Amino acid sequence: MTSPQSSGPADTRIAREGKSNPIGARLAHAGVWAYLLGVLIVLYLPLIPPIIESLQGSGGAHADWSWSAYSQIGAESVLRSSFATTILIAACVAGLATILGLLAAMAIREFNRPRLVLFLVLLPLFVPGVSLGFSEGMWFQAIGIPASFGAVVAVQTVWALPFSTLIILTVMSGFDPTLLDAAYVCGADRMRALWHVELPLIWPGLFGGGLFALILSVNETLRTSVVQGSLNTVATYIWSTYKSVGLNASIYALMSCIIVFTISMLLLVTVALAIVERRRASPVR
Amino acid sequence: MAIKRIAGKIGGRAALLAPLAFIVVFLIAPLAFAFVMSFWKRVGFQVRPGFSLKAYASFIHGPQHVILYHSLWMAAAATLVSLVIAYAAAYLAAFRLRRSATRVILFMFAAPFFINYIIRDFAWTDLLGRNGPVNEALQWVGLIHEPLSWLMYSDFSVMLGLVASYMPFMVFPIWLALVGIDQRLVEAATMLGARPWKAFVMVTLPLSMPGVFAAVIFGFVGSFGADAVATVMGGTGYQLAGNTISSAMNILNYPLAAAISSVVVLSLLVLMGVWYAVFDIRTFLGRLVR
Numbered sequence: 401m402t403s404p405q406s407s408g409p410a411d412t413r414i415a416r417e418g419k420s421n422p423i424g425a426r427l428a429h430a431g432v433w434a435y436l437l438g439v440l441i442v443l444y445l446p447l448i449p450p451i452i453e454s455l456q457g458s459g460g461a462h463a464d465w466s467w468s469a470y471s472q473i474g475a476e477s478v479l480r481s482s483f484a485t486t487i488l489i490a491a492c493v494a495g496l497a498t499i500l501g502l503l504a505a506m507a508i509r510e511f512n513r514p515r516l517v518l519f520l521v522l523l524p525l526f527v528p529g530v531s532l533g534f535s536e537g538m539w540f541q542a543i544g545i546p547a548s549f550g551a552v553v554a555v556q557t558v559w560a561l562p563f564s565t566l567i568i569l570t571v572m573s574g575f576d577p578t579l580l581d582a583a584y585v586c587g588a589d590r591m592r593a594l595w596h597v598e599l600p601l602i603w604p605g606l607f608g609g610g611l612f613a614l615i616l617s618v619n620e621t622l623r624t625s626v627v628q629g630s631l632n633t634v635a636t637y638i639w640s641t642y643k644s645v646g647l648n649a650s651i652y653a654l655m656s657c658i659i660v661f662t663i664s665m666l667l668l669v670t671v672a673l674a675i676v677e678r679r680r681a682s683p684v685r
Numbered sequence: 686m687a688i689k690r691i692a693g694k695i696g697g698r699a700a701l702l703a704p705l706a707f708i709v710v711f712l713i714a715p716l717a718f719a720f721v722m723s724f725w726k727r728v729g730f731q732v733r734p735g736f737s738l739k740a741y742a743s744f745i746h747g748p749q750h751v752i753l754y755h756s757l758w759m760a761a762a763a764t765l766v767s768l769v770i771a772y773a774a775a776y777l778a779a780f781r782l783r784r785s786a787t788r789v790i791l792f793m794f795a796a797p798f799f800i801n802y803i804i805r806d807f808a809w810t811d812l813l814g815r816n817g818p819v820n821e822a823l824q825w826v827g828l829i830h831e832p833l834s835w836l837m838y839s840d841f842s843v844m845l846g847l848v849a850s851y852m853p854f855m856v857f858p859i860w861l862a863l864v865g866i867d868q869r870l871v872e873a874a875t876m877l878g879a880r881p882w883k884a885f886v887m888v889t890l891p892l893s894m895p896g897v898f899a900a901v902i903f904g905f906v907g908s909f910g911a912d913a914v915a916t917v918m919g920g921t922g923y924q925l926a927g928n929t930i931s932s933a934m935n936i937l938n939y940p941l942a943a944a945i946s947s948v949v950v951l952s953l954l955v956l957m958g959v960w961y962a963v964f965d966i967r968t969f970l971g972r973l974v975r
Contacts, residue, residue: 432781436790439774443797443853446808453811504704511701519961520708526903526953527716528910530930531946538722538939539715558711561704612799619801622912626934635801639913647807655804662800670792 447659454652469649479637479654486633489549490617493556497613498606500557501564505572508565525562529622532558537626547629555623560616564609571605571673574680601679604672611669615662634658716950723943732939740944749929749941753948756926760908763844767852767904772897775859791860798853806846806917813837813845838920846914851907855900862896863889895964902956910949 454469473479504521508514524532536555537547545551575598583593599606621635628636634654641651726735743749774794778787797805813819813836820832835841866889874884912927919925924932926945933942 429781432777436774436777439770440790440793443794443849445812446805446849447797447800449808449811450804500704500707503701507701507704515961517705519957520705523708523957524712526906526957527712528907528912528927528949530912530927531719531910531949532712532715534930534934534942534946535715535719535950536711537934538943539718542718554711558708561708565704615799619799621801621803635803639803642803642807642917655801655807658804659800663796666792666796666799 450652450655450659453647454649454656456649469653472650473653473657476650478632479634479650482632482634482637485549485631486618486635489552489556489633490614492553493560493617494610494614496553496557497560497564498568498610500561501568501609501613502606504561504565505568508569509572509577521565522562524558529559529620533623533626536623540627547627547631549631551627551629552624552631552633555627556617556620557613559620559623560613563612563616567609567612567669567673568602568605571602571608571676574676575601602676604675604679608669608672611665611672615665615669618658619662716947719943720947720950723940723947725940725943727938727940730937737940740938740940741948743941744944744948749945752924752926752929755924756909759840759843759847759925760905760911763847763851763908764901764904766844767848767855768897768901770848771852771855771900772859772893775856775863775896778856779860779863791856794853794856797849802846802850803913803917805849806914809842809846809849809918810837813842838918838923842918843915843923843925846918847908847911850911850914851904855904858896858899858903859893860896862893862899866892895960898960898964902953902960906949906953906956909952910946 455465455467473483504517508517508521511517533555536551536558540547540551579597579601580593583597588596618633619635620633621639624633625636625639632640635658638651638654638658641647722732723740724736724738726733726737726739744753774790778790782790811817815832815834815837817837819836820829823829823833824831870892871884871888874888875881879887909925910927910930911925912931915923915925915928916931919928926949930942930945930949933939933945
């Protein structure tokens with residue numbers, strides 16, 4: 401494990417280029433990559449076993465490889481409905497978190513106390529899942545909100561809001577607010593300026609924020625399991641099956657679905673953010 | 686016309702308050718309610734409003750106090766380990782990589798965080814089990830002769846689970862703080878004769894503290910309240926504060942669950958209060974918040 405101290409001199413790139421020790425520099429560079437790749441390998445290792453287990457079936461290590469675990473998913477109605485629930489909830493959470501995230505980002509830009517607003521919006525990121533799930537479950541019971549679809553959407557949106565707000569805020573920080581002033585001078589009202597001037601320039605941020613909410617919703621388990629009632633998402637189904645009967649091939653298949661879905665969505669987010677970057681590089685801002 | 690504009694302005698202002706109202710109703714109010722509930726009395730399987738410190742007493746002095754201290758210790762240790770790994774990664778990403786490579790590496794660090802950590806914990810039980818690939822590889826290389834039993838269902842595995850869950854995301858605040866440092870300050874220190882190591886300790890490290898502290902809050906509170914990691918990787922009977930909330934909830938001991946949850950949340954609020962008072966959020970979110 402390389403500690404930051406041993407990672408070399410804290411000089412700038414420019415200063416480093418002036419050095420005349422190509423072998424040492426090359427070794428240091430190799431060390432940098434070795435460290436980063438080492439950590440990344442440990443982080444990515446756990447993504448492999450569920451996929452292998454799902455393809456090997458329940459016959460142990462020497463069983464034939466097959467897709468049967470995946471076809472079982474389609475055959476069981478509980479699983480099919482959990483897929484449908486997951487998609488519906490994720491879509492609602494993505495929509496709600498995007499709208500609230502946009503409003504929060506605008507509030508941070510326009511209110512007099514941006515730090516306080518940011519602090520409040522980022523708070524859910526720091527509250528552990530069980531604490532939040534338990535508290536929300538009790539609170540909903542106390543004020544008479546039944547365990548339901550709406551309750552799950554609310555709980556997951558709280559969790560997704562910091563992420564969507566941060567993404568939208570990042571993209572909005574590259575937007576020049578004088579363009580809005582120009583729109584107002586030309587007679588546009590607030591909605592019109594937002595719709596015709598700002599949104600066309602920041603939509604990839606909204607798209608990215610929404611996708612992050614979608615990803616978080618699909619993966620969220622502990623907060624959801626407290627308020628879901630009789631509903632089941634794929635993630636909570638995995639968790640409750642583990643707790644009651646343990647894991648099997650079709651559960652591993654479900655995990656693999658979540659892993660593959662999440663990684664492909666993350667790639668989509670990077671594409672959206674790359675579009676923003678390219679726009680920023682172009683003269684029209 | 687004027688009336689319409691003023692009405693529009695008030696309406697717009699109200700719309701901007703919506704996310705804050707949402708946070709108050711679905712985050713602040715529930716946490717406050719759980720705090721109040723932690724003082725309620727338990728009569729049989731019922732919970733009655735009242736004022737009792739019984740739940741806190743059992744968590745701080747009583748049967749559950751071992752869990753409290755063990756959780757605090759595990760959370761502190763996991764945070765420290767994560768911090769060293771994350772700081773090194775953030776430092777290298779900020780100063781030792783090309784711009785394009787930095788972006789890829791940061792994305793690679795972010796991605797696993799978004800994949801359900803429960804799924805990753807299940808995978809670790811596979812990898813570290815008695816007949817898992819890690820034990821087999823170690824035996825094949827000849828480092829050990831029989832499977833290591835402490836790899837799984839131990840403090841080690843729980844620690845690994847905690848670090849793997851929260852470390853990746855700790856890279857970001859530190860990286861943000863590091864790239865925000867004016868490099869001329871480091872150059873000035875070097876020109877005035879500071880060795881690179883000293884320039885790091887005297888200039889870079891102190892200036893990165895806002896990010897480090899944010900990372901510490903995230904890692905510590907996350908580990909302190911971790912539920913699934915302790916259940917899946919600690920094995921039967923392994924209790925940290927987080928999964929004790931779940932088990933108290935399962936036996937309908939709501940005041941106890943509320944008390945433990947409130948202790949976790951209060952530790953969060955104290956740390957955040959320190960952060961808010963000591964550091965300016967703008968020093969590392971400067972480009973986002975004007």
